[in-house]
Amino acid sequence: MSSFRTRLTLILIAMIGLSVLAGGLFMGKTFKDNHMDALQENMEREIGIILDQMDWRTGEPDALFGYYTQKAEKLKKLTESRVTFIRGDGVVLGDSDHDPKTMDNHLTREEVIKAKKNVVGRSIRRSDTTKENLIYVAKLVDPANPNSDIIRLALSLKTVDKSIQRIWSTLGIGLLILFVAAALISYRVASGLTKPLEQITRVSKRIKNLDYKARVTVQRNDEIGELGLAINAMADSLQVQMARIHQNESQLASVLDNMINGIIMIDRTGKIGLINRYAEDLLGLSARDLVGRSYGEAKQQYELSQIIQDGLERREHLREEITFYFPEERLLDLNLVPIFEENEEFGGVMLVLQDVTAIRRLERMRSEFVANVSHELKTPVTAVKGFAETLLGGAVDDPETARSFLQIIFDESDRLNRLIGDILELSKIESRRVPLQFSPIELSTFINKTVELMGSEAVRKNIRISVKTEPDIYVEADEDRLRQIIMNLLANGISYTPDGGHVSIQVEPVNSLGIGDEMDYDHIRIHISDTGIGIPKKDLPRIFERFYRVDKARSRSSGGTGLGLSIVKHLVELHRGSISVDSKVGSGSTFTIELPVIQ
Structure with missing residues (x-):
């Protein structure tokens, strides 16, 4: 039996059982109430008979205790109830179960209060004297007198409880029989309903778990069969819709994430x-x-x-x-x-x-570049124009002055030519219109030849250039562009190093692993150091910017255009490398280039 069938059977049994139980409880309560009313009415009739047959005496309590107590004990044997005689002021004159002399005043008892109001008073409560639950019925001896004496009968609830217990026993047996019958009937009904429903439930769970290929096998033409067909149609529709939804979600997620x-x-x-x-x-x-x-x-x-x-x-x-x-x-x-x-x-x-950080930075750099180019071009042009005007004004007649001015015009024109050349070169590099011709370069020979090209400038300033490199270290690079990088950095070192200083260049393999007598490495590192004036720490992040100069007066006097380091940085990046600088004012600077061995 499946769990669903079991639940259905239990539900049917529970419904029938609850109905029978509710009916039994209602019947038991009704019987109990009717039985209690009948007892009280019978006790009221018994009180009427007692009043009709009894000689009622009056006087002092001490004289009446014995009379009424004897009567109460005699009447208890006849009525099988506790009998109590109460004077109009609440004093107990006689009682069948207790000494009236020791009993409390009964004027405040519930049944006594009701009797004084309605002739007859009833109550069910715990007796303060016998300490058990009793049914009380009290009645005035003289109905016309509210302060009349009272006769009260009391019956223990134990008698009633025994009757109720018999009823509950009968009901319990009936309920048990009904439960057994209900279980058999419920099982037959549940079996007929649950088998197809169990299949529908299993298919529904598979659909809930996103298995949209699940289908119900329909073998009936009744409402359950129609339900199976409806679920199959729903599964078909869900399968199509979910496939479309998954496709749309995948496309949307891909678009958003990218x-x-x-x-x-x-x-x-x-x-x-x-x-x-x-x-x-x-x-x-x-x-x-x-x-x-x-x-x-x-x-x-x-x-x-x-x-x-x-x-x-x-x-x-x-x-x-x-x-x-x-x-x-x-x-x-x-x-x-x-x-x-x-x-x-x-x-x-x-x-x-x-x-838009990069866009705004590029716009700012473009604006600054135009302003810097204009300024840098204006300086030599202004000098050329000024000295030419001076010569035209008559200075040409003085040969010494004329020669000096013409030399200045030549130098400024040369500087202007270098500036325009560097600007064009940087423009081509930045736009990546510079084709690089990669080939293996043996760095020891390459560095020595490059240093020789800078020898005359170093000799002029009495600056010693030292080279430290191991033989047979190769790198794949564009030879002309790599020489341009090294020469620019050496020229910078020579320019900013005082006479008699020292510039060094060192090459070393990076991530090297010795295998036998050979070295395996994937990068090379080039250090170019000088003993020059150094670069303040605040200027280090900007030295590779175009036209940025640490010492503007020194740079102009040395003939620099302010574009050399920017060109170096772009050329290094075209080689998929990196460049960094470490410097201390007064001690010199060290530029470090790291390049991959294989491009």
Whole structure:
């Protein structure tokens, strides 16, 4: 028997049993009430007979105790009830079960109070004298006199309880017989209903567990058979709809997770319904912690919460750019778009976040580049123009002055030519229009040849250049561009090192592993150090920017354009490498280049 069939059978048994039990309880209570009423009425009639047959005496209690006690004991044998005679003021004159001299005044007894009001008084209560539950019936001797003496009969409830127990025994046997009959009938009924329902239940559970291929085998043409057909049709529809939903969800999730903009959906009540991965990264929030909660619970800056609040209130498109400082400093372009459902009812807002930090930085760099180029070009042009005007004004007649001015014009023109060349070179490198021709380079020979090219400049300033490199260290690189990197850094070191100083270049393998007599390595590192003036710590993050100079006067006098280190950095990055600098004012600087061996 299946659990469902068992439950159905038990339900039917329980329903029948509860019905029988309720009927039995009602019958028992009705019998008990009727029996109690009949007893009390019979006791009332007995009191009437006693009054009719008894000689009622009056006088002092001491003279009457013996008379009434004797009468009470005699009447108890006849009525099988406790008999009590009570004077009108509550004094007990006689009692069949207790010495009346020791009994309390009965004027406050419930049945006595009722008898004085209604001639006859009834009550069921615990006796203070016998300490057991009794049925009391009291009646006035003279109905016309409220202060009349009273006769009271009392019967123990034990008698009634015995009768009730017999009723309950009979009911219990009847209930047991009905339960057995109900179990047999319920089993037959349940068996006919539950077998097809059990199959339908199993199929329904499989559908609930997302098994949309489950179907009911229909073998009946009644209502249960129609239910099976309906479930099969529902499963067919669900299978089609869920496949479509899963496909749409997968596409939507893929689109949201791979968007380059952050998306946050907020309903009309202010609860967050969706946060895509990019929005989590931008704001430093967790979708798991916030979806389903109010946007106000997100620990974000006030401006964002204010924009969302304004959007929910105004229900119109809002746009703002805000700088965020957590989890890192970013400039975000915020677009708040209201969402209206098919019935034009306001459904909430969609917040689109775009990181425009790089765009604004590029715009600023472009503006600064134009300003710097204009300034750098204007300086030599102004010098050339000024000295040319001086020569035209008559200085050409003085040969010594004219030669000096023409030399200045030549130097400034040469500087202008170098500046334009560096600008064009940097432009090509940044736009990645520089084709690199990679080939294996043996660094020991390559470095020595490059140092020779810088020898004349080093000799002029009495600067010693030392090279430390191991033989047979190779790297795959563009030879011309790598030489341009090394020469620019050596030229910088020579320019900013006082006469008599020292510039060194060292090459070493990185992540090397000795295998026999050979070395295996995946990167090489080049250190170029000098004993020059050094770079202040505050300037280190910016030295690779275009036109940035630590010592502007020194740079101009040395003929530098301010673009050398920027070109070096871009060329290193084209080789998929990195460059860093370590410097201390007055002690010199060390530039470190790390390049992969294989491109």
